[in-house]
Amino acid sequence: MSLIASKADHGTGPHDYPLGRLESARQDGEQAARRALQRVEAEDVRRALLHYPAELRRAILDLVGLPDLRRISRRAAGTVLARLRGGRYSPQLRSRLTYPLTLGYHNCDDLTADECIGLLGGDEEVLHRAGCLAFNLYVQAAVPRSLTRWALAEVVAHDAELAPVALAQLLGMADELDEETAAWVHGAWAALRAREPRLPERPRLPGSAPPDPAEPPPPAPEPLESSMTTPPPPRQRPSDDDSRDDGVRRLLDDAEAAFAEAVPAADAVRDAVAARRRPGDADLQRLTEAVLAFDRLRAALAGDADVPSEATLHDVRAVLDERAAAQDDAALIARLAAVTGPPAVEEVLAEIRAAAARGEPPGLAVLARLIDAAAGDADVDEVSALSGHAHEQLPGGWSKAVTYAALGQLSFAEETAGEHDGAEDDDTPVSEEDAAAAPPPDEPPPPPENSTTWTRC
Numbered sequence: 001m002s003l004i005a006s007k008a009d010h011g012t013g014p015h016d017y018p019l020g021r022l023e024s025a026r027q028d029g030e031q032a033a034r035r036a037l038q039r040v041e042a043e044d045v046r047r048a049l050l051h052y053p054a055e056l057r058r059a060i061l062d063l064v065g066l067p068d069l070r071r072i073s074r075r076a077a078g079t080v081l082a083r084l085r086g087g088r089y090s091p092q093l094r095s096r097l098t099y100p101l102t103l104g105y106h107n108c109d110d111l112t113a114d115e116c117i118g119l120l121g122g123d124e125e126v127l128h129r130a131g132c133l134a135f136n137l138y139v140q141a142a143v144p145r146s147l148t149r150w151a152l153a154e155v156v157a158h159d160a161e162l163a164p165v166a167l168a169q170l171l172g173m174a175d176e177l178d179e180e181t182a183a184w185v186h187g188a189w190a191a192l193r194a195r196e197p198r199l200p201e202r203p204r205l206p207g208s209a210p211p212d213p214a215e216p217p218p219p220a221p222e223p224l225e226s227s228m229t230t231p232p233p234p235r236q237r238p239s240d241d242d243s244r245d246d247g248v249r250r251l252l253d254d255a256e257a258a259f260a261e262a263v264p265a266a267d268a269v270r271d272a273v274a275a276r277r278r279p280g281d282a283d284l285q286r287l288t289e290a291v292l293a294f295d296r297l298r299a300a301l302a303g304d305a306d307v308p309s310e311a312t313l314h315d316v317r318a319v320l321d322e323r324a325a326a327q328d329d330a331a332l333i334a335r336l337a338a339v340t341g342p343p344a345v346e347e348v349l350a351e352i353r354a355a356a357a358r359g360e361p362p363g364l365a366v367l368a369r370l371i372d373a374a375a376g377d378a379d380v381d382e383v384s385a386l387s388g389h390a391h392e393q394l395p396g397g398w399s400k401a402v403t404y405a406a407l408g409q410l411s412f413a414e415e416t417a418g419e420h421d422g423a424e425d426d427d428t429p430v431s432e433e434d435a436a437a438a439p440p441p442d443e444p445p446p447p448p449e450n451s452t453t454w455t456r457c
Helices: 023-038 042-051 054-063 074-085 090-106 113-120 124-129 131-142 145-157 163-172 179-195 223-227 244-274 281-300 313-338 343-358 364-375 380-393 396-406 413-420 432-437
Strands: none
Touching (some): 023 145, 090 145, 113 124, 113 163, 124 131, 244 313, 281 313, 313 343, 313 364, 364 396
16 A cells, blocks of 8 residues: 555545546556656665655665665665565555655645646646645755656556546656656647647646756755654654554544644745755654654554555544544443342343344443433433434334333342442431332332323323
8 A cells, every 4th residue: 555545644635536437548557657666766766765764764675674774875775675566565565655755646735627738738826835835846956767667556556536647648658667657647638638629739747847857866965864863753662551442543643643733834935946946854853753653553554444545634533533432332331231220121121132242232231321320410302312312223122121221220230239349228217208108119209290202101
């Protein structure tokens, strides 16, 4: 699962796919990405790593079992490339290597169709406000072209929100592509223009022009080594005493905090790129930390069938909350296996206890909440609402038990016993007046005057 297959946590705006999807091009895009990766050399990886922030570089080397290296050798880069082409951690490697090159293609800048068309026609004003995409173009201009071609093919293969922009860039590199990939790019662009005639025949994306071949490759910026050497935060894993979801929730909290800090950093990077000056290391580091936090969360969720592959942080939070609610319901239902009450409803309670042992129907959790509410400090409205829900969700034959629960006549045997244990027996005699006022054991007490909705039996 590559980062470009997982939308970063920028919400779901109205322009997620401003130029439509390229689903028909995905299979050919995957083959093109594989061919492009075969043309990447160890030296290309080495030069790219020199341009990456120190923390991201450490994270990449850590995945292949290499220590943090201030000087990246060609052999070390070759190890990264070999693992990238195949191996247990290749998806994570792809995510970390492509992040500085592809993050903006998820339309983090919420570009509209008109803005995308203007951008592909060379409109620099659009790029000035598209900070995420501008950052990617800045990095693409600094790393070897082979890596950029591969990363753009990955964007198209995974049909990211701005995959048409990546396709347009590949069209501008057609002379550098293998024959099969070049033919596919031309065909895919022609099909896209047939759907959206306003697209230019020869797109020109500002900031994406190839570097002058006469110029030597830009040197690795020294400040990255000097100002970003703080060690990365330790990886957080759930402890043995914590449930898996508790550990995942902590990682999610960390990721949300990191993304919150990355928002002003992304704005600062956008402003720097628009002004044609180098973004600050601190801002780049915050963006890197956000992606690494996202990757740690995604690794903890590996194999979780409840979380979709393209989940945002909001999606993950919703899944965890839903699962926590289900666990709470299961705990409540389990308590009903020991529910007790007056003999008049014992037959129904026996059915409820048997149903609780099976864990169904789901409305049992509402009945347990009703019992707790009626026995506690809940107000009349809350008890009434729970009673109504229980009547709606439970079998009609259990209606009388629901009424007894609303009147506080049901309890949980193990809790009642626990409250009695250790307490002295109350030998205070009951007065004749109190005894006369008490209802018979087989009948519920009269309901309060304002509780007419409780007594649906």
